Amino acid sequence: MKTQAIVLESPEHLALSQIALDAPGPADVVVDIEFSGISTGTEKLLWNGRMPQFPGMGYPLVPGYESVGRVVQAGPEAGLSVGERVFVPGARCYGEVRGLFGGAASKLVSAGSRLTPISEALGEQSVLLALAATAYHAVSDAGKRTTIVPPDLIVGHGVLGRLLARMVVLAGFAPPTVWEINPARQGGAQGYPVLDPKDDPRRDYRAIYDVSGDAQILDQLVMRLAPGGEIVLAGFYTEPLHFMFAPAFMREAQIRCAAEWKRPDLLAVKELAESGRLSLDGLITHHDQPAHADTAYRTAFGDPDCLKMVLDWRHCQ
Numbered sequence: 001m002k003t004q005a006i007v008l009e010s011p012e013h014l015a016l017s018q019i020a021l022d023a024p025g026p027a028d029v030v031v032d033i034e035f036s037g038i039s040t041g042t043e044k045l046l047w048n049g050r051m052p053q054f055p056g057m058g059y060p061l062v063p064g065y066e067s068v069g070r071v072v073q074a075g076p077e078a079g080l081s082v083g084e085r086v087f088v089p090g091a092r093c094y095g096e097v098r099g100l101f102g103g104a105a106s107k108l109v110s111a112g113s114r115l116t117p118i119s120e121a122l123g124e125q126s127v128l129l130a131l132a133a134t135a136y137h138a139v140s141d142a143g144k145r146t147t148i149v150p151p152d153l154i155v156g157h158g159v160l161g162r163l164l165a166r167m168v169v170l171a172g173f174a175p176p177t178v179w180e181i182n183p184a185r186q187g188g189a190q191g192y193p194v195l196d197p198k199d200d201p202r203r204d205y206r207a208i209y210d211v212s213g214d215a216q217i218l219d220q221l222v223m224r225l226a227p228g229g230e231i232v233l234a235g236f237y238t239e240p241l242h243f244m245f246a247p248a249f250m251r252e253a254q255i256r257c258a259a260e261w262k263r264p265d266l267l268a269v270k271e272l273a274e275s276g277r278l279s280l281d282g283l284i285t286h287h288d289q290p291a292h293a294d295t296a297y298r299t300a301f302g303d304p305d306c307l308k309m310v311l312d313w314r315h316c317q
Helices: 042-048 120-143 159-170 218-222 245-251 263-274 290-302
Strands: 002-010 013-020 028-038 067-074 085-088 107-111 153-155 177-179 205-210 225-233 254-257 286-288 309-312
Touching: 002 107, 002 290, 013 290, 028 085, 028 120, 028 290, 042 290, 067 107, 067 120, 085 120, 120 159, 120 263, 120 309, 153 159, 218 225, 218 245, 225 245, 286 290, 290 309
Parallel strands: 153 177, 153 205, 205 225, 225 254, 286 309
Antiparallel strands: 002 013, 028 067, 028 107, 028 309, 067 085
């Protein structure tokens, strides 16, 4: 069994290639992928060769962890049925080609336990569930804290920042302020203000959630904290983070890293999206075919008007 897959052969060099799939076992399913999203965080780092050392890192690789498709073959121990629509957070089924994260393919093999059945009604917006789960995990902290302070400042108005802001509003908290320096991304807010930092005079934020990935931003954020305030690092940072100690000391600042989402986070946002309480509208801005993958990836990473690029695999089966 073979598949067409996006293969990053080396930094900034990719191709749509036909490669062999590993044979499915009794606990596996075969999925025909319908849509996959391009991540402007993790996948951009794989694309430009700046990804830090990561388990399984190396080229060639198949990227992608934002895929949705339909089960076309299911083993007796897979726990899924043929015909079910599923969210696919990636796969490792390409022989000697690494699956990091392995979701950008027309067909793939995965353990049924890794996949999540989803509603037909979500359509292509299902690819956004991974980012929604990332936002949910950051603000819930997987239940590890007794008191969660929701963000009153979010830095960055890309897809992740928008989802995080929408969740805060949905939960009934005061609408957060969102910072965005790119005028092309300052629109599209749903019930919260978006400002350029230079237009924001506040210096008393209790919880600042940074989704920008800017490793140089900590000093600026510390100066905006209220005493005892918290900075949550919810982006992905390739450079060392550092900050001046004295301002952080005077504010008794707390700094927390938000880790990768877990399955309970995905199930939580799936229910919110399927019930219609969490809107995923307005976040997918661009579409392309896998045959145009090189152009699609460059657009996703270089065009400020592109919030989320989705590849349509339905004609590649």
